[in-house]
Amino acid sequence: MAQDRRITKTKTAIREAFFSIIKDNKSSKITVTEIANRANIDRKTFYLHYDSPEAIKDEFYKSLINDFLLILEKNDFFDRSFDVLALFQSLNILAQRDIELYRHIAKMPSYASFWEEIKDISKSVVIESMSGAINVSKDELNMYAEFYSAGLISAYIKWLRNEVSLTETEVVNVLSTASYYGFQKLLPQK
Template sequence: MTDRRVQKTKQAIREAYLSLILEKDTPKITITEIAQRANIDRKTFYLHYDSIADIIHEFGRQETEELILRLEQNDFFDDTSDVAVLFRALNTLMEENLQLYQHIAKTPSYAFLWGAIKDILKESLIETMGERLDISKAELEICAEFYAAGTISTYLEWLRGDLPMTDDELAQIIGDTAYYGLQKLLTKPQEKA
């Protein structure tokens, strides 16, 4: 019974924080504002979180865990020949909170959130792929950083509206680039001007 109430309170706190993000163009959201929106007092907030950063980290971790679950359901880790599966799964995950993702992508003061999400994605790639690959720890770190940073950077441009294409087109292009690298571009016939 207590566990359900704890989860319900934590969910109310997260939802309050995320709704405040959508309303404000600044990350200066106070614990008092969150507590009022969640209909709790500040002491209750501190029973569940030490800081607002803990909410962000938990949200990023939950999103990443959901992404990994979706990838496992699509056998991504057993057959990585279709890397676009990763990005299609990311698209469907973002669609559930698209307005939030677009807002924080367009608001420069929320850049720290993307850094946190990138770090969580990198960490998850290392945890998930580390056992499957026979490479050094340093090489794994570099590859995970490359994929996580490139993915976040590209999605930020798309969420801001700087890449005029559908999410499926974006997933295919990023997937092809992630799998084939620049080789695919180099083997395409060049269009003449």
């Protein structure tokens, strides 16, 4: 059943207000009053649609995770062995919708659970794609996948935060090389 356009418009205004406050504000604490004022609604109208500002964030997380999975699927990410370039490209397709917002939330500790969820998705893909290809115990594979995925997502966050002066392609090349060779590639050959 289609949602009433007024409801859709109000919820959109609330979400846009919430995210504009995030971009303007360094604090992770956002009040209902701030959102209502920015959305040009009263508090009562806010509470007709959301229980709290955290409910907006939860809805945002769920939407992003679903969108990310769809992007990965569209890029046939799940049908091939783990590909650093495909992961970065998928993350960038998602982030380019509002790169300023993603750069900002990459800097906010209150959004760590979002990045943890992205890491867990990457980790499950690594485990799935490698489980038949290598002969290690389930626990060992789990540790390799955790190390690999955590490093990739951490590097992506550093790139999003502009903490490195490398291009997307350069970051992908470094991470691809590090994934396959570790530090061995950087050490002088004997």
